[in-house]
Amino acid sequence: MEQSLAARDHCGQRPLKQPSLALMAHLVLTGLTKRYGQTVAVASLDLAVERGESVALLGPSGCGKTTTLRMLAGLIAPDAGRVTVADQDLTQVPTHKRDMGYVFQSYALFPHLDVAANVAFGLAERGIARSERDRRAREALALVRLAGFEGRRPRELSGGQQQRVALARALVLRPQVLLLDESLSNLDARLRESMRHEIREIQRNLAITTLFVTHDQTEALTMCDRIAVMNRGRIEQIGTAREIYDTPATRFVAGFVGRINTIPLARDATGLNAGGIAIRAHGVPDGPVDLFLRPQLVALAARSEPAGDANRLEGVAARTVFVGDRSEVLVDTAAGRLVVELAPGAPAPADGAEIALLWAPETGRVFAREDA
Amino acid sequence: MNTGAGASRSLAFAAAGVIGLLLAPVVVVVVISFSADSFIVFPPSGWSLRWYERLLSHRPLMAGLQLSATVAAFVAVLSLILGLPAALALARGNFPGREALRAFFLAPLLLPTLVLGLALLLAFQPFGLIATLPGLVLAHLTVTLPFVVRMMATNFATLPDDLEAAAATLGAPPLRVFFRVTLPLAAPGLAASGALAFLLSFDETVISLFVSGPRASTLPVEMVRYVEGRTDPMIAALSTVLVCGTLAVAVAVERMIGLTRAVGR
Amino acid sequence: MKAPARIAWLALPAGAVLAFVYVYPMLDLGRMSFNRTGPTGAMVPDWSLAIWRELLADPFTLELTWNSIVLSAVATTGALLLAYPLALFLFRTDSRWRGLIAAIAITPMLVNGVARVFGWLAILGDRGLVNSILLSAGLVDQPVRLVYNWTGVAIGLTESLMPYMILALMAGFGRLDRTLEEAAASLGAPPWRRFMRVTLPLSLPAIVLGWLLCFVLAMSAYITPKLLGGGRVFLLATEIFELAVTNVNWPMAAALALYTLILLLLFLAAYGALARRAA
Numbered sequence: 001m002e003q004s005l006a007a008r009d010h011c012g013q014r015p016l017k018q019p020s021l022a023l024m025a026h027l028v029l030t031g032l033t034k035r036y037g038q039t040v041a042v043a044s045l046d047l048a049v050e051r052g053e054s055v056a057l058l059g060p061s062g063c064g065k066t067t068t069l070r071m072l073a074g075l076i077a078p079d080a081g082r083v084t085v086a087d088q089d090l091t092q093v094p095t096h097k098r099d100m101g102y103v104f105q106s107y108a109l110f111p112h113l114d115v116a117a118n119v120a121f122g123l124a125e126r127g128i129a130r131s132e133r134d135r136r137a138r139e140a141l142a143l144v145r146l147a148g149f150e151g152r153r154p155r156e157l158s159g160g161q162q163q164r165v166a167l168a169r170a171l172v173l174r175p176q177v178l179l180l181d182e183s184l185s186n187l188d189a190r191l192r193e194s195m196r197h198e199i200r201e202i203q204r205n206l207a208i209t210t211l212f213v214t215h216d217q218t219e220a221l222t223m224c225d226r227i228a229v230m231n232r233g234r235i236e237q238i239g240t241a242r243e244i245y246d247t248p249a250t251r252f253v254a255g256f257v258g259r260i261n262t263i264p265l266a267r268d269a270t271g272l273n274a275g276g277i278a279i280r281a282h283g284v285p286d287g288p289v290d291l292f293l294r295p296q297l298v299a300l301a302a303r304s305e306p307a308g309d310a311n312r313l314e315g316v317a318a319r320t321v322f323v324g325d326r327s328e329v330l331v332d333t334a335a336g337r338l339v340v341e342l343a344p345g346a347p348a349p350a351d352g353a354e355i356a357l358l359w360a361p362e363t364g365r366v367f368a369r370e371d372a
Numbered sequence: 373m374n375t376g377a378g379a380s381r382s383l384a385f386a387a388a389g390v391i392g393l394l395l396a397p398v399v400v401v402v403v404i405s406f407s408a409d410s411f412i413v414f415p416p417s418g419w420s421l422r423w424y425e426r427l428l429s430h431r432p433l434m435a436g437l438q439l440s441a442t443v444a445a446f447v448a449v450l451s452l453i454l455g456l457p458a459a460l461a462l463a464r465g466n467f468p469g470r471e472a473l474r475a476f477f478l479a480p481l482l483l484p485t486l487v488l489g490l491a492l493l494l495a496f497q498p499f500g501l502i503a504t505l506p507g508l509v510l511a512h513l514t515v516t517l518p519f520v521v522r523m524m525a526t527n528f529a530t531l532p533d534d535l536e537a538a539a540a541t542l543g544a545p546p547l548r549v550f551f552r553v554t555l556p557l558a559a560p561g562l563a564a565s566g567a568l569a570f571l572l573s574f575d576e577t578v579i580s581l582f583v584s585g586p587r588a589s590t591l592p593v594e595m596v597r598y599v600e601g602r603t604d605p606m607i608a609a610l611s612t613v614l615v616c617g618t619l620a621v622a623v624a625v626e627r628m629i630g631l632t633r634a635v636g637r
Numbered sequence: 638m639k640a641p642a643r644i645a646w647l648a649l650p651a652g653a654v655l656a657f658v659y660v661y662p663m664l665d666l667g668r669m670s671f672n673r674t675g676p677t678g679a680m681v682p683d684w685s686l687a688i689w690r691e692l693l694a695d696p697f698t699l700e701l702t703w704n705s706i707v708l709s710a711v712a713t714t715g716a717l718l719l720a721y722p723l724a725l726f727l728f729r730t731d732s733r734w735r736g737l738i739a740a741i742a743i744t745p746m747l748v749n750g751v752a753r754v755f756g757w758l759a760i761l762g763d764r765g766l767v768n769s770i771l772l773s774a775g776l777v778d779q780p781v782r783l784v785y786n787w788t789g790v791a792i793g794l795t796e797s798l799m800p801y802m803i804l805a806l807m808a809g810f811g812r813l814d815r816t817l818e819e820a821a822a823s824l825g826a827p828p829w830r831r832f833m834r835v836t837l838p839l840s841l842p843a844i845v846l847g848w849l850l851c852f853v854l855a856m857s858a859y860i861t862p863k864l865l866g867g868g869r870v871f872l873l874a875t876e877i878f879e880l881a882v883t884n885v886n887w888p889m890a891a892a893l894a895l896y897t898l899i900l901l902l903l904f905l906a907a908y909g910a911l912a913r914r915a916a
Contacts, residue, residue: 075819095822096831108820111812112838121834122824173824380729387726390719391738394745394799397756400766404759413764454654457647467642477651480659484857484901486874487894490881491662494669494891514658517651568747575749578859582881595751599864603758611752618747626740 026051026209027072027177032081034067034233041067043233044081052207054200055238056220059230060256065213068230069179072211073102085176096125101170101208105182107162109154115141115165116150122173140172141165143202160191167199171206178203178210184219196222217257221245229253251367254292261298261338263291265366275334279311280361288369295328296341297363300349301356310358313338317349331357398615405608412603423609433610436594440574443505443590447512447573448566451520454513456562459524460550474525480518488514489582496583503585511583512576516569523568527561527629528554560628567621567628575618669891680887688888692896702900705873708787708862709855712794713848716802719795720847724806725836728813739807746800754864757793758784785867793861798851805850809843849908853901873897 025048034042042064049055057065070076072083074095082091090098109118119137128136141147144164154162163183170178180199184192200223203210214220220227221241228238229252237249248254255262265272265279265288272279274291281291303314315333320342327342329349340357342348349355400414405423407416427433462474480488492511493502501507531554539549555562577592584593599607670688673681692698727739745753760766761783768780783789813836821831859874866875873893881890 073819073823075822094827095819096825096827098823099825100823102820102823104816104820106814106816108814108816110817110820110835110839121821121826125825125830169820169824383722383726383729386722387738390723390799391741393719394742394796396760397753397796398745398748399756400759401752401756411764412759412762414759414762414766414769454651458651461644461647465642465644465647467645470645473645473648473652477648477655480655483663484853484874484898486857486859486877487666487898488659488662490877490890490894491666492658493881494887495662495665510654510658513654517655521651571747575747577750581859581878592749592751595749596860596864599751599755599758603762607751607755608759611749611755614749614752618749619744622740622744622747626736630736 025049026053026086027211028082028084029068029072030082030084032068032071032083033079034064034071034076035079040233042071042078045233045235047228047235047238049209049211051209053226054203054210054212054224056224056227057211057213057230058217058220058227058257059215061215063230064233065215065230066181067233069102069181069211069213072177073100073179074098075102099173099176101173101175101178103163103166103170103178103180103183105185107154107166107186109162109165109169111154113154114150115146115152115154115157118154118165119169119172121169126173136172137168140168143171144168144198159187160195163187163195164198167202171202171208174206176209178208180210180212182213182215184214185216192219199223227257229256231256248292248365251290251292251370254365254367259295259339261293261295263293263335263338264369265289265291274313275336277313277334279313281311281364281366282362284366285368289366290369292365292367293338293359293363295339297359298338298340299358300329300331300340300342300346301358303354303356305356305358307356307358310360311364313357315355315357317351317353317355319351320348331355333357401608401611402615404605405612407605407608410604412605416605423605426606427609427613430606432589432594433591433598433606436589436591439505439508439588440591443508443512444570444573446505446509447516448570450509450513451516451569452562452566455517455520455524455565459521459528462521462525463528477518477521480514481522485515485576485578489579492579493582502583503587503589505588507583508580508588508590511579512573515576515579516572519572520565520569523565524558524561527558527565531557564625564628567625571618571621575614666891666894669887670895672888674886674888678884678886688892692889692892698893698896701871701873701876704871705856705897708791708794708870708872709852712791712798712855713802713851715791715795716798716851717844717848720799720802720806721840721844724803724810725840727803728807728810729815742803743800745796746804750797750860751864753797754793754861757789757796757865761789761792784865786869787866789865789867790862790870793865794855794858797858797861798855801854802847802851805847806840806843809846810840812839812842845908849905853905856897856901873900 027047027049029045029047032042032045032047033040045064045068047055057068059065067076071078074090074093078091082089084090085098085100110121113121116134116137119140120133123133123136138147138150141149144167146161146164146168149157149161149165154165157165163186166183183199184195187195196219203223210224212220212224224241226238226240227244228235229244230236231252237244237253239249244253244257248257254260263274265274265281267273270278272281272284272289279291299310313333313335315331315338318330318332318337321328321330326344327348329340329342331338331340338357404412404414404416406419406421407413408418408420408422409416458477462470462477489511492514496502496507496511499507501510535557536549536553539553540546544552575592576590577596580590580593581596584590589597595607595610671684671686673683673685673687675681723742727735727742730738732738758765762768763780763782765783767783768777771777771781783792817835817839818831821835826834857874859878862870862872862875863878866872874897877890877893877897880886880893884890
């Protein structure tokens with residue numbers, strides 16, 4: 001616990017260190033906190049989202065991302081902290097006056113109303129005349145490619161269609177902020193893929209400030225301008241997909257986003273070693289550490305090939321696995337079994353072949369061992 | 373919900389008020405059973421245990437208590453013996469007319485007990501079954517048997533199919549599957565429906581009013597007669613005893629399978 | 638696992654018992670209504686419509702019908718209004734006391750009916766709880782008559798129906814989903830509008846079902862009207878019992894019981910047709 005709080009202080013202040021961003025930001029969360037008894041669901045979370053920007057809250061289940069989103073929408077009251085949109089403090093404002101579109105994981109379409117009435121629900125609350133309501137509902141349905149579905153009941157629609165109705169229902173109100181809660185997780189893989197692009201496109205065209213909660217890193221990587229990786233109620237790192245992937249700020253981010261090899265390192269008089277083989281790395285903290293290495297940043301080489309400046313680990317190719325768009329080689333080394341991505345067009349080593357693994361010292365990331 | 377906090381608080385207050393109203397008669401009965409007054413006066417002017425003492429020496433009520441307990445015991449056992457196989461047939465069988473059979477078994481639950489009681493009086497009179505132990509037991513079965521069948525059929529239907537299939541793949545023949553898997557799994561439901569059948573029979577008033585007589589009257593029938601004639605706190609003392617018994621059964625059933633599930637449809 | 642068809646034989650013993658204690662008595666009841674009563678009041682076996690003619694021609698039958706329907710409608714509606722908030726609370730709450738509260742709410746259903754009626758006598762009687770409060774507060778000089786009349790019967794009946802209503806409502810709340818109300822809130826609907834536009838329409842089937850069930854129960858309730866009505870409240874149910882047990886006019890009792898049953902069936906059918914058209 002102490003350790004995690006320390007880590008929060010270390011990286012949780014990042015947005016505050018960028019005052020220019022905070023000034024321009026459209027949606028700002030400051031010190032947002034939610035406790036359930038002894039458990040801290042969200043721990044003093046800070047986040048600033050620019051106007052028209054799309055940010056993903058990415059994390060494993062139970063990390064507090066949905067709680068954060070629900071506090072934003074006013075569905076749960078925070079224990080501490082503030083929510084502001086366009087410099088207006090909304091923390092005490094009830095949900096129905098917040099002007100935020102919310103797309104629920106279950107879509108939450110009203111089963112007793114048809115599609116048009118679902119979409120027009122919020123327009124009716126705003127006292128808009130019937131004819132105008134109908135017109136705008138039709139427009140919104142056309143936007144999500146559901147023209148002609150006005151008279152259907154939600155239960156007569158497929159999952160993807162329900163999802164789009166839910167989206168249209170939120171968008172038709174032209175909300176200041178759009179909140180999406182795991183909105184694609186109930187769709188099958190193929191549909192999810194096309195919906196990702198569709199939602200991203202709509203979000204971009206309308207330039208609507210969006211917060212998207214997901215546990216699926218592909219969704220986060222493809223649908224958002226920036227990603228905030230959450231763990232245990234705090235943001236571990238926030239940045240573009242590239243930044244998150246290439247330079248993970250914490251051990252958790254390195255392990256959670258993308259595939260990665262974890263190699264335990266030991267210290268001796270001369271420096272670090274992995275299974276007795278000397279290793280060089282950058283940014284090494286004190287205490288016991290592990291090396292994190294992306295499979296595609298490791299090169300397969302013959303034993304005879306010179307290492308040069310690179311780190312070198314000898315091993316035996318155990319097996320090559322074809323994963324559809326690439327091949328992976330499982331290599332047994334003195335530091336354990338590692339996964340290495342085969343470069344496109346490169347020949348797979350025979351099972352049992354004696355090979356070497358090479359990587360540049362700056363490609364690996366080293367973090368303190370957690371269970372130390 | 374942030375916005376709904378006020379609404380749900382008012383909802384909770386309303387709920388508490390309704391619970392109070394539901395409990396009021398029972399609470400008042402318990403309080404008044406310790407009254408020293410000779411009439412129903414609330415709040416009582418003094419306290420005593422005299423109505424409990426009187427109750428013990430009141431012959432008709434004590435005889436009714438004994439008869440009701442006997443009837444209820446027979447009814448509970450017979451309901452289980454007859455109802456369990458029928459429930460199994462309905463839940464596991466796959467034969468033509470199964471839905472019709474289910475409707476047949478559940479139909480008595482839809483009929484007002486007043487009509488059933490009258491019908492039983494007219495039908496049992498020629499057989500000399502009125503105001504006899506067998507007559508009362510048979511009459512109560514009209515209500516408890518469908519109840520047990522419904523409850524046990526639901527119970528069997530909600531048992532995981534996979535477990536029986538698993539037992540079969542492990543080499544157990546159907547009868548062994550039933551005794552080693554199905555029955556142990558259904559045991560809590562069985563005990564609960566037995567307990568509720570006992571309670572239903574013990575408290576059955578309207579049907580008993582029709583098929584009781586001077587020779588044999590169940591406890592609720594004697595209670596009705598007593599309340600019609602006099603209003604003193606003795607019935608409160610008796611009711612308190614009954615409420616305690618009912619609570620014990622309700623708690624047991626709640627522990628076994630959950631009360632709302634047991635009595636709900 | 639589906640068993641072979643011969644498993645149906647397992648239902649035979651129970652079926653045989655029900656045939657004797659349910660099918661036969663009901664047929665016998667129908668047969669009885671076609672007998673006659675002789676000049677001495679004794680029953681004469683016959684196949685005639687005399688009893689039915691007498692029953693339907695009697696203005697008292699109409700009065701009883703009207704009394705029963707009005708009382709049942711009032712008590713059922715009262716039970717609905719009281720049970721709805723409690724059922725909604727039970728359906729929604731995530732309190733760990735939920736199970737206990739639900740058990741308390743439906744336990745009265747299991748408590749002996751006579752005991753509960755006695756409780757109401759102690760609350761509503763001339764020297765009962767309510768009158769004690771009214772008198773000591775100086776709101777009235779004389780005790781208010783709350784039992785042995787229609788008021789007492791309506792109150793007692795309402796309370797006795799509530800557990801059934803709560804169960805029916807909770808069972809029917811299946812389509813109610815908390816998320817739907819949250820969605821309505823996110824779309825700008827304040828609490829009251831959320832209730833009117835989402836919660837109430839979605840719980841309408843449960844309301845209809847609960848009302849129906851309780852109305853049928855109220856129409857055939859006997860103990861509460863008998864004991865709280867003090868012989869001043871005349872209903873179909875009390876009259877059936879009087880005819881059968883006190884007057885020993887079995888043909889007439891049978892005819893009135895069947896008349897009540899047919900009334901309920903007609904009512905259910907009409908309601909069902911109405912509900913279908915609404916849906």
